[in-house]
Amino acid sequence: MPNIAIELAQQTASIGVTSVYGEQQDVDGVRLVPVAIAGHGFGGGSDDEGNGGGGGGGWAVPVGAYIRKGDDLRFEPNIVSLLAVAVPFVWVAGSALSRVIRALKK
Numbered sequence: 001m002p003n004i005a006i007e008l009a010q011q012t013a014s015i016g017v018t019s020v021y022g023e024q025q026d027v028d029g030v031r032l033v034p035v036a037i038a039g040h041g042f043g044g045g046s047d048d049e050g051n052g053g054g055g056g057g058g059w060a061v062p063v064g065a066y067i068r069k070g071d072d073l074r075f076e077p078n079i080v081s082l083l084a085v086a087v088p089f090v091w092v093a094g095s096a097l098s099r100v101i102r103a104l105k106k
Contacts, residue, residue, distance in 0.1 A: 007054075021062055033066040035075070061085060 021034030037060070044054025061084075064077040 021065070029069065031068040033068070035063045035065055037061045037063055 021036060024031060024033045026032075038058065039060075040056060040058030042054060042056025044052060046052030062078045062081050064075055064081075066073060066075055
């Protein structure tokens with residue numbers, strides 16, 4: 001019987017920065033290094049008869065890129081991703097804060 005965990009780990013190993021942006025690039029003497037937040041998980045199982053199965057998945061959010069030109073290194077954020085993550089976060093944080101304040105007033 002094959003080891004399901006090892007097979008799933010090999011399949012999900014490609015999830016990460018390279019799945020969002022690709023490899024670092026050198027363009028006209030400028031090096032671009034992609035930055036992303038990524039995660040993955042998987043699971044599997046089998047029954048008494050040796051039948052097994054599993055699955056996995058992942059997510060990745062492009063954050064931006066480090067740009068190196070000579071000795072100058074700077075970070076350029078991905079504004080679209082920043083807004084896509086920040087808007088729900090601010091909404092949830094605001095909702096939680098309003099509930100805490102409401103509970104403290106009682």
